[in-house]
Amino acid sequence: MMLSTARWWWSTNERRRMLRIRTIEAPAYVGQRVHLGGWMHSWRDMGQFGFLVLRDGAGTFQAVLDNQEEMAKLRGLQYESVLDVEGLIAAEPRAAVGAEMHDCHIEVLSPVLEPLPFEVNKKELKPGLDTFLDYAPLGLRHLQKRALFRISAELMAGYREYLMQQGFVEIQTPKIVGAATEGGANVFVLDYFGRPAYLAQSPQFYKQMMVGVFERVFEVGPVFRAEKHNTARHTNEYVSLDLEMGFINDHTDVMNMLTGVLRHMFGRVTDKCAREVALLKLRIPSIGDTIPAIRMPAAQQIIFERYKEDCRGEPDLSPQHEVWLSQYAEKELGSEFLFVTHYPTGKRPFYAMADDEEPALTKSFDLLFRGCEVVTGGQRIHRYDQLVQNADKWGIKPEQIDGYLQAFKYGMPPHGGFGMGLERLLMQLTGHTNLREVTLFPRDLDRLAP
């Protein structure tokens, strides 16, 4: 249950100290005079009296005003004005939560005088994405919108909670880096006291180095991709839930850890976000002991047989392929999740461990969730000479990745890990179709503010 946030509050109305409580705690204070502080969510003037719904960081609560003097204080105020309302919490069966505030005294803490650009107190948020993002500080106050980010917070909390139980240590790796050698995505270049530096596109190298220190590490942090992609499932900055773990047998150990942490994260959302889940009408997926896994070539064979498109031998899956495979997994395997394993060597970074029996394939995996890729991971090469050799094959000179190689030179255990896109996960969980809708302040091709 949520901790009480009740605090003593100096009332300028009453010239005395009174308890300020949060709206969701209010029903527990029936019979007491308290303060509620919050935003004017709605105001329904019925003539002789009116209903004021106050919204705070936790929820909403209704106050009934039947005093013309108090009602007059709301004249000229727009919604979202910040009010302190002092009054008596009374049991009232006609109120939505069985209680409401009576005998209210209002103090206007911060008046809003200009009409809002759009309504934030309606059931659904109306404006288009661009308009919404222009007014994100306001729009994010919408109950559905903020429910989304409360769930996001619990996903992160669940991620941390589970991994710490599993002996992982949380780390923060640098986001300003001196070399951009991982390949794949483009990196942002910045001026570092006259030298070029880059925004980290992944904590990959650093979390691997830290396996040499703690064996098991994880990080929750931003990553930056300078790709000029313009799609509904890409942004240029996102939150990556990373982990890396030592002493594994192969990539399936990492997949099992991922399965466990996801199950825990969803469990935590179910426990802690019941109101948000109900508000958004979410269906939280259940995860059994294991998530089904299918090898890349077999996946392509299924696409060929069931959907009549021949992508066999292609190095990667297209978004359409991922949708099809998810459909297949749901129908035939009863799972909204599906691991696709053994991506070809050429499609994966130089540190990816090749499969023993089929060296053209890697011990790697992607996790598909309701049709979209949300995680990529695998086993890494841990032998120094092999890593140097492979880097060379990818055209990377050892001196470029000096610090990284050092970890391996001085002994690294077999290890692996993954990176999970927080917003991607949230998007799929909440049924949104544009990543920007589930990113607090998205950064994309042409949006840098707010």
Add this chain to the structure above:
RNA sequence: GGGGACGUGGUGCAGCGGCCCAGCAUACAUCCCUGUCAAGGAUGAGACCGCGGGUUCGAAUCCCGUCGUCCCCGCCA
């Protein structure tokens, strides 16, 4: 980087050659209402139909350009 749509009061939409000096919902203003909870009712204000050219007797509507937005693909989380 390639392809496809769409720009109409604050917001979200309708209208797609003359019935439109532009309609609806909501927001906003004034008023009515003693149980609202997407409150209801009355009245009112608010848009030179993204911008610039052109076609036409006549353009929100057709054409060209331009800017902006959205979507799909490449790439990826």
